[in-house]
Amino acid sequence: MNESVIKFEQFHQLQEDLCQQKIIDAKKKLKDDLVILGHHYQNESVYRHADFTGDSLKLAQYTQELEAKYIIFLGVHFMAEVSNILSRKDQVTILPDLSAGCQMADMADLQKVKRSYRELNKVLNFDQQITPITYINSAADLKAFCGDHDGIVCTSTNAPKILEWAFKQKEKVLFFPDQNLGRWTGHKMGIKLEQMVVWDPDLPSGGLSKEQIEQSKILLWKGHCAVHQMFRLEHIKKFREEYPGGFVISHPESPFEVCLNSDLVGSTEFILNTIKKAEPGTKWLVGTELNLVNRLANEMIKEDKMVKFMSHIICECSTMARIDPQHLSWVLDNLVNHKIVNEIVVPPTIAQSAKVALDRMLTVV
Ligand code: 13P
Ligand code: SF4
Helix, strand or coil: CHHCCCHHHHHHHHCCHHHHHHHHHHHHHHHHHEEEEEECCHHHHHCCCCCCCCCHHHHHHHHCCCCCCCEEEEEEEEEHHHHHHHCCCCCEEEEECCCCCCCCHHHHHHHHHHHHHHHHHCCCCCCCCCEEEEEECCCHHHHHHHHHHEEECCCCCCCHHHHHHHHHHCCCEEEEHHEEEEEHHHHHHHCCCCEEEEECCCCCHHHHHHHHHHHHCCCECCCCCCCCCCCCCCHHHHHHHHCCCCCCEECCCCCHHHHHCCCEEECCHHHHHHHHCCCCCCCEEEEEEEHHHHHHHHHHCCCCCCECCCCCCCCCCHHHCCCCCCHHHHHHHHHHCCCCCCCCCCCCCHHHHHHHHHHHHHHHH
């Protein structure tokens, strides 16, 4: 089948307005056979074509309910994997550009997680006192590992509830790959910073002493999102000086001191809803990805609300940005011609165990 697919080279140089028209036409032809899901970090040039938009949790929940034969995911690889795992077997999930990954998700891999879990249990005398929690920003085999080891998945929306669940099961948590989300969520639950130690998977015993491991509640994987690391306390201070009545809202992937000095912290969906519901005339500094902030800023001008991006450096998520109108019109043109390109298929054994961890999460929230 692949021999007869339409090649991307034909779309690579296609002008934006032509791509836009092709996308509209293809959607009309495919009708109910197609649904397009879009994450809030997607560029406006493709986001506008999404039938449903959301944060990682909302999009995962949608994929369980969709009837369409084809699901095109405007997002990154782990999101499309979740869609494949949670959707029906006869549905097809497509990621328009296969190189749209997540740099943070790549900071943890199965080999390192397995080794870390083994080492931790050894220090703790194989008491199996640790629940592995993977942030949804992770490869499917890590979700499968959690499914197989009484663990669970969390998102930026439900991390507090998932940690609460985990502490009802066991004493400690191994949280990967985002240390910032783990630390912030633990802090909000009242866990002391000394009890949340960073586990460096590249060092023996994570670089920690036996005592540190024994006294810890959360072992935070040494991983982070480079996009959110751009946000700094100085940005908040400057904003507060300029706009004393303004509000600061951040994503929990931001550094701890940024979250600590924000008025509100939450997922992309939370950020959007909060600012949309806010009083006219309010001013907001937002610590999350640029595409979301720009779109929101443009929308909110009409309501006399000011929305400012937190960093002075332009930092968009470069992998999210790989989904462009050229790639979207290419996969759609193939579908119109009964060809499937860029299908995301998680191997069945991995999918089965990953689904256990995802289903646990979806039952808790
Ligand atoms: P949300 O689930 O809040 O949309 O976050 C996903 C993500 O990748 C943030 O960087
Ligand atoms: Fe991954 Fe960061 Fe991009 Fe989110 S913003 S998809 S965590 S690299």
